[in-house]
Amino acid sequence: MLDNILPFRGVTPKISTSAFIAPNAMIIGDVEIAEGSSIWYNCLVRGDINVIRIGKNTNIQDGTVIHVDRKKYGAFIGDNVTVGHMALIHACTLENNSMVGMSATVMDGAVVESGALVAAGSLVAPGKIIPAGQMWAGTPARYVRDLKSTDKEMLADIWPGYRDLAGEYQQNGFGSD
Helix, strand or coil: CCCCEECECCECCEECCCCEECCCCEEEEEEEECCCCEECCCCEEEEEEEEEEECCCCEECCCCEEECCCCCCCEEECCCCEECCCCEEECCEECCCCEECCCCEECCCCEECCCCEECCCCEECCCCEECCCEEEECCCCEEEEECCHHHHHHHHHHHHHHHHHHHHHHHCCCCCC
């Protein structure tokens, strides 16, 4: 087992062989990461007191922290999700094809629905639902507008680029096998 993938309370992370885990990212406990996903440099994915599930082709960018709630909420991140650099994802749900921008925080019980976008630097309050196809921004996050076709194209373009970049890193001997 790699030094940065640690079992906790008898549960070892389950990581697809096609997922990229940067050598200094920490993955701990009850975590599952599906094929084509990537966990970039200096990330912490800590499933020590509840579960974390990360779907296919999802990219968790540098410096992000993903954690859970002890009593009620795990962290659930769907397929084709982009989480920007230095985000804090805490005990919430990010549905398929959504995006959380750089340095944004999504709190306990919040849901970012499929195809929704949380702008960089935003704070999504506990229990808040960000509806599909909308952009929310600010602290606390508030509705800004419905996504435009250019926003939707951006969301559809980011995850394949990160999936391919992760593959290139793996081919060059970096990160997980």
